[in-house]
Structures are given as structure tokens and as C-alpha cells.
Amino acid sequence: MAAEPLSQKEIEDRLRELPGWSLDGDRIARTYRLGTHFAATGLVVHVAGIQEELDHHSDLTLGYNTVALTVNTHSAGGAVTALDFELARRVEDIAPGHGAS
Numbered sequence: 001m002a003a004e005p006l007s008q009k010e011i012e013d014r015l016r017e018l019p020g021w022s023l024d025g026d027r028i029a030r031t032y033r034l035g036t037h038f039a040a041t042g043l044v045v046h047v048a049g050i051q052e053e054l055d056h057h058s059d060l061t062l063g064y065n066t067v068a069l070t071v072n073t074h075s076a077g078g079a080v081t082a083l084d085f086e087l088a089r090r091v092e093d094i095a096p097g098h099g100a101s
């Protein structure tokens with residue numbers, strides 16, 4: 001079943017469970033800071049694996065010591081859906097292990 005767009009209230013409620021994540025236009029977003037470029041690269045590779053597993057993909061940007069994600073759901077017309085929050089939750093769970101904050 002296709003993911004349905006979440007309402008503004010649903011988005012706000014779910015964002016409260018994900019400190020560091022925010023609504024950026026029609027996408028949810030977070031930027032992580034890491035100790036080194038190599039550590040940031042490791043986080044990108046780990047996130048890429050999660051995204052393949054979920055078949056749901058953020059725009060994932062590697063900086064010098066930062067990793068930025070923004071995501072919405074193309075198949076829901078570019079709205080924010082539960083799939084975006086599932087990806088965000090999964091990334092939150094593994095990011096601390098990479099030293100990300």
C-alpha cells in the first residue's frame with residue numbers, strides 16, 4: 001500500500017520524538033557532525049545500507065565532517081510520510097555508534 005501524506009500535526013508530533021530533526025519545506029532533515037571526514041564517510045555508507053534495506057532513500061550529503069539527510073516520499077507526491085520517519089528513526093539508532101551528534 002502506498003504511504004499516505006502525514007498531516008502537519010502528525011509531522012510535528014513525530015518530530016518531537018526525533019530531537020535534531022526538523023521540517024525543511026516539504027522534507028524532514030537533520031545534519032550530523034562527526035569527529036573526522038572518515039567517520040562521516042562511514043556513517044554515509046551505513047545509512048546507504050539502511051536505505052537499500054528500506055527501499056527508501058534520502059538526499060544524503062557528505063561534508064568535511066558532516067552528514068546531512070533530507071527526505072520525503074516521491075511516490076506520495078513529495079509529501080512527508082511514515083516511511084520518512086522510519087528512515088529517520090533507523091538513522092538515529094545507528095548514528096551515535098559513529099560518534100555523530
Ligand SMILES: C[C@H](O)[C@H](O)[C@H]1CNC2=NC(N)=NC(=O)C2=N1
Nearest residue numbers: 055056057058072073074075076
Ligand atoms: C521503485 C522503488 O521502490 C521506489 O522508487 C522507491 C525508492 N526510494 C524512494 N525514496 C524516497 N525518498 N521516496 C520514494 O518514493 C522512493 N521510492
